[in-house]
Amino acid sequence: MDIVIGTKAWSTWSLRAWLVMKRSGLPFTETLVELRQENDVSGAAIRAHSPSGLVPALKDGDLAVWDSLAICEYLAGLSPGLWPLExxxxxxxxxxxxxxxxxxxxxxxxxxxxxxxxxxxxxxxxxxxxxxxxxxxxxxxxxxxxxxxxxxxxxxxxxxxxxxxxxxxxxxxxxxxxxxxxxxxxxxxxxxxxxxxxxxxxxxxxx
Ligand SMILES: N[C@@H](CCC(=O)N[C@@H](CS)C(=O)NCC(=O)O)C(=O)O
Incomplete structure (x- = not known):
């Protein structure tokens, strides 16, 4: 799996999904897009990975999950313990x-x-x-x-x-x-x- 994230100092939604990715214990790579670049450089880089044009996105084979909560739910389906059982x-x-x-x-x-x-x-x-x-x-x-x-x-x-x-x-x-x-x-x-x-x-x- 590859998680596409934005500038680590600023991207709160990326941070949320990345923390859960780490806690899942699953192997992953990350692709970092620097946000706030001029002339839509950031936007174009994100759109190459994420259908919404927003980060984070999670790529797993031909699947692209494009929202932080959906990414967390996907990871919770693959790795137990990310949501409590009770x-x-x-x-x-x-x-x-x-x-x-x-x-x-x-x-x-x-x-x-x-x-x-x-x-x-x-x-x-x-x-x-x-x-x-x-x-x-x-x-x-x-x-x-x-x-x-x-x-x-x-x-x-x-x-x-x-x-x-x-x-x-x-x-x-x-x-x-x-x-x-x-x-x-x-x-x-x-x-x-x-x-x-x-x-x-x-x-x-x-x-
Ligand atoms: N609801 C989305 C929000 C994602 C979002 O707003 N991401 C911001 C960065 S934190 C973004 O990609 N902005 C585009 C940009 O700055 O070019 C989610 O939960 O993933």
């Missing part, structure tokens, strides 16, 4: 991942991931504060219900979906404790930034 945990992990996949537009627009940026506290709009409050509530609820260390216990696809959020919190100086956290969410946020898979991605992003 229906309750699985349903809540999927809910959390889906809410991230389709939501939090204000946070995503206002606080883009930049793994090369120096962390700096930044004032947030009302809409982004609302997104942050909701994310902290989701984390707190699931960590409280299942006891951690990850959202539904063991690491799952849901944690891949929130790893870029943890980088944004760090870069823009967003403290979960200012948004209703009583401790577990902040610790979880830090934990996401300390997994070996994320650290490997971050090192490559800074190179």
């Amino acid at each position: 229906p309750e945990r699985r349903a809540l992990a999927r809910s959390a991942a889906a809410e991230m996949h389709s939501g939090f537009a204000s946070l995503r627009g206002e606080c883009p991931m930049d793994l090369r940026a120096e962390p700096k506290p930044t004032p947030l709009s009302e809409a982004t504060q609302k997104d942050v409050r909701r994310i902290v509530a989701v984390w707190s609820e699931l960590l409280g219900r299942f006891g951690g260390p990850f959202l539904v216990g063991e690491w799952s696809i849901a944690d891949a979906f929130y790893t870029p959020v943890a980088t944004r919190f760090r870069t823009y100086g967003i403290k979960p404790s200012d948004y209703g956290d009583t401790g577990a969410a902040g610790e979880y946020c830090q934990r996401l930034l300390e997994t070996p898979e994320f650290l490997a991605w971050e090192t490559a992003a800074k190179r």
Whole structure:
């Protein structure tokens, strides 16, 4: 399998799928497309691999899967353990991942991931504060219900979906404790930034 990803410092959707690819334990290669090149150079390079013109895409023989959540679902079908087996945990992990996949537009627009940026506290709009409050509530609820260390216990696809959020919190100086956290969410946020898979991605992003 080959995973087509964008610039590691910026591409949050690539990061999510790549983390899951790594955790799957399946052998893979990666094709990196540098984003934001002029004259549609990036777009043309992506379209050569991805029918949507977006990264990530996963190529497996003549199959091209072109959306981060679909890639994760495909990998979960090939490798056990990426979603929890127990229906309750699985349903809540999927809910959390889906809410991230389709939501939090204000946070995503206002606080883009930049793994090369120096962390700096930044004032947030009302809409982004609302997104942050909701994310902290989701984390707190699931960590409280299942006891951690990850959202539904063991690491799952849901944690891949929130790893870029943890980088944004760090870069823009967003403290979960200012948004209703009583401790577990902040610790979880830090934990996401300390997994070996994320650290490997971050090192490559800074190179
Ligand atoms: N819903 C898609 C979103 C993918 C997406 O927006 N990817 C961005 C990069 S993170 C992209 O390819 N942008 C094209 C470009 O920057 O040229 C997914 O989950 O994979």
